[in-house]
Amino acid sequence: MSRSLVAVGDRWSLLILGAAFQGCVRFVDWSDRIGIASNVLSGRLRQLVALGCLEMVQGDDGRGHEYRLTSMGMGLYPTALMFWRFDRLWSEKRLLHPEALTHLTCGGSMVPNMACGACGERVHARDVGYEDGPGAGFDASPPSRVSRRSAVAVDDDVSRNTLFGDSVDYLGDRWTQMVISTLFLGTRRFDQIQRECDVATNLLSDRLKSMVAGGMLQRRRYQIGPDRFEYLLTPRGMDVYPIALALMRWGDQWLGTAAGPPLLLHHLTCGNPLEAVVVCDQCGQSPDPHEVLFRR
Numbered sequence: 001m002s003r004s005l006v007a008v009g010d011r012w013s014l015l016i017l018g019a020a021f022q023g024c025v026r027f028v029d030w031s032d033r034i035g036i037a038s039n040v041l042s043g044r045l046r047q048l049v050a051l052g053c054l055e056m057v058q059g060d061d062g063r064g065h066e067y068r069l070t071s072m073g074m075g076l077y078p079t080a081l082m083f084w085r086f087d088r089l090w091s092e093k094r095l096l097h098p099e100a101l102t103h104l105t106c107g108g109s110m111v112p113n114m115a116c117g118a119c120g121e122r123v124h125a126r127d128v129g130y131e132d133g134p135g136a137g138f139d140a141s142p143p144s145r146v147s148r149r150s151a152v153a154v155d156d157d158v159s160r161n162t163l164f165g166d167s168v169d170y171l172g173d174r175w176t177q178m179v180i181s182t183l184f185l186g187t188r189r190f191d192q193i194q195r196e197c198d199v200a201t202n203l204l205s206d207r208l209k210s211m212v213a214g215g216m217l218q219r220r221r222y223q224i225g226p227d228r229f230e231y232l233l234t235p236r237g238m239d240v241y242p243i244a245l246a247l248m249r250w251g252d253q254w255l256g257t258a259a260g261p262p263l264l265l266h267h268l269t270c271g272n273p274l275e276a277v278v279v280c281d282q283c284g285q286s287p288d289p290h291e292v293l294f295r296r
């Protein structure tokens, strides 16, 4: 998953992609919709083109170029839907401004879910087993830069206008995602998390503190004198799991190495290797971005 996070685990990149799934193709579309500064937007668009998620093409009407999603970019649609789902369930702002996704294929008001491709059941973190894959080991490209969250106040409407929603403000940070993934794999103690993520102590304390404040984690003392703490995922933190799975799957598909996937997953419920698929809760089909309508 860390590969995916290095590539697109950044608030703006995610918001740009989210808006692309909703039809943004020109520079001006993004600046109107997500209120991003021009220099930041051109930088991120360049990165997304270099990565292979967007391609620059000449517009049909002679009005300059457009950015279109490639197959690799489209591959992030399940991740966007899982962000939307998380946001719908847990964001207080969403409760005040309800919105819906209509799946045109079945006509239903859709809540996308993560399901097992083999048995069709919903996938929960506790029902997944892990083993090292052929490409296991430390990734050659861990998050290299310390990503600081933007100090600029964000217009409330900005993130709610895209599929990624406000959750992207705290989940669109690759360290936060890395820490949560480590917890999914069973790590709890500060020093273990630090070793697994290979992150500076102060940076880790800062992220853990904000995740506790944000209701994602619960801190529990397991030793007195000296005091030592462990971190447990709350139900809300647990619900990040489908996002993590979607990102991991995309990373294996598009950023994998010849060695093969670093981690193999199996669905304990049915015993099959886990092929996690995002499906419409009404009809069970995998939604295509052209067949989903977003309504405020």
Ligand SMILES: [Zn+2]
Pocket: 116, 117, 118, 119, 120, 121, 267, 269, 270, 271, 272
């Ligand atoms: Zn299954």
Ligand SMILES: [Zn+2]
Pocket: 103, 105, 106, 107, 108, 110, 280, 281, 282, 283, 284, 285
């Ligand atoms: Zn459907």
